[in-house]
Amino acid sequence: MLFTAHGMDSLLALTGAFSSAAGSPEHLLAPPTALNGLPLPLVTTVVGGLFMGTLAISRFSLRAGIPAILGVLLFGLAINPESPLISHETIERLHTLSLSMLLFYAGLSTELRSIRGFLEYGLMLAVGGVVISSLLLGVMVCFLSSPTADGIQLGFNQMPFAVAMLIAACLSSTDAGATISVLGGLTKPLPKRLQSLLEFESSVNDPAAILIVGAVVGLFAVGHSGSGELVLMQQMQVFLQKIGSGLIVGVIMGYAARFSLESFVDHSHQLLILGVALALLSYGVAEMLGGSGFISAYVTGLFMSNHSYRNTHISAEMLLDTMLPFNTMTEITIFLIFGLEMHPARMLGSLPEGIVIALAMMLIARPLSVLAFQWLSPFSLKESLLIAWCGLRGAVPLALSFTVMDAIPHLRGIDPALVPKLVTNAEVIVFCVVVFNLLVQGLSLGPLARLLNLGEDHDPKAASSHG
Numbered sequence: 001m002l003f004t005a006h007g008m009d010s011l012l013a014l015t016g017a018f019s020s021a022a023g024s025p026e027h028l029l030a031p032p033t034a035l036n037g038l039p040l041p042l043v044t045t046v047v048g049g050l051f052m053g054t055l056a057i058s059r060f061s062l063r064a065g066i067p068a069i070l071g072v073l074l075f076g077l078a079i080n081p082e083s084p085l086i087s088h089e090t091i092e093r094l095h096t097l098s099l100s101m102l103l104f105y106a107g108l109s110t111e112l113r114s115i116r117g118f119l120e121y122g123l124m125l126a127v128g129g130v131v132i133s134s135l136l137l138g139v140m141v142c143f144l145s146s147p148t149a150d151g152i153q154l155g156f157n158q159m160p161f162a163v164a165m166l167i168a169a170c171l172s173s174t175d176a177g178a179t180i181s182v183l184g185g186l187t188k189p190l191p192k193r194l195q196s197l198l199e200f201e202s203s204v205n206d207p208a209a210i211l212i213v214g215a216v217v218g219l220f221a222v223g224h225s226g227s228g229e230l231v232l233m234q235q236m237q238v239f240l241q242k243i244g245s246g247l248i249v250g251v252i253m254g255y256a257a258r259f260s261l262e263s264f265v266d267h268s269h270q271l272l273i274l275g276v277a278l279a280l281l282s283y284g285v286a287e288m289l290g291g292s293g294f295i296s297a298y299v300t301g302l303f304m305s306n307h308s309y310r311n312t313h314i315s316a317e318m319l320l321d322t323m324l325p326f327n328t329m330t331e332i333t334i335f336l337i338f339g340l341e342m343h344p345a346r347m348l349g350s351l352p353e354g355i356v357i358a359l360a361m362m363l364i365a366r367p368l369s370v371l372a373f374q375w376l377s378p379f380s381l382k383e384s385l386l387i388a389w390c391g392l393r394g395a396v397p398l399a400l401s402f403t404v405m406d407a408i409p410h411l412r413g414i415d416p417a418l419v420p421k422l423v424t425n426a427e428v429i430v431f432c433v434v435v436f437n438l439l440v441q442g443l444s445l446g447p448l449a450r451l452l453n454l455g456e457d458h459d460p461k462a463a464s465s466h467g
Helices: 011-023 040-064 068-078 088-108 119-144 161-170 176-184 192-220 228-263 268-288 293-305 316-341 351-371 381-389 395-410 416-451 460-464
Strands: none
Touching (some): 040 068, 040 316, 068 316, 068 416, 088 268, 088 316, 119 161, 119 351, 161 192, 161 395, 161 416, 176 192, 192 293, 228 268, 228 293, 351 381, 351 416
């Protein structure tokens, strides 16, 4: 592969290289070049070819009955170059921006009208379920993993508990895009109320998982001295501050979005520009004020989606339809970049461990986190079993894995000699769990729904009689 680690490191760098090449007369007729003398046409050709490949792979994946994003992830892994195309820092920035856009769209796609009657249960499942599954999975990861996470080794006092909790918190979020994709491909659609709950939960638990990862980092990071109770209280204060500030900024940006839509938008083609601008503004302003930008982006989208406008040129549905291609592009980019960044040879040592952790998550942590709130659920036990099995992982765990990689060297009580292996193997474990989870649950969700008789001919009265 002709690219180096800096081949696509920055759009600004590409632009600067192009300008310098075009600025001198002797180069006016020469092809523009990217960094290190690489031809810019070659860069654009390869990037365009990659996205054309993702389009073909997505179509093939849907026909095979698996989430399209899994096909894109495996496509990137299959053509993985020997040298990384993009630096780690650039990937992390791209993932941060992508997450803000994905959460903004998740808010846009959340209709509060569709979850009336089980809003309390949906919130408890999304937030409380993330907490429970993180704790359960963290204990299991610590028990199953070797000290450097490169194999299965039963017993505690093996992997550092802080690393195990980071991996578990990273994997606690379900993926809205993957969930909607799989549910949309079912031959017999699920009852509307059940599908609405699954979409709502997978949207709301994303910011919850992000905050828990931040809380774990703060709790175990070097520099936090004092008693465990004091550190825990401090992190709880930070946690609540981020949630509160994110909510406030999100509501304010929601009002700004309402004013902008009613004052500045004359045609539907302006909605994409406004949507992207509001998502980035809500994230950036909240982060600068010490809040959670991801919470703010989600709340802004939620406010926009559930408001009626005087402007007859726009509606919430139009805004959602306009943002859908951009959201799809963003999600595909995350999976493609991660597939290109992950080297297959690095996966071999931690592959068995990743599969075992994926099974522990799917068969133990996720079902128990759902059943823990069954007393509050308006859904039948059969429907709750499907909810438990519909915990597909996707873009958010992959993006959070970069936070985990950056945090591990700064955790207390870890031998510095073990840090490089822990960083690499933690990333591999997250990757393996996501791939295995999407493959197994993506293929089995339809048969399970038919086995439980939860298709479109299912009697909704029977489902609502519970609880």
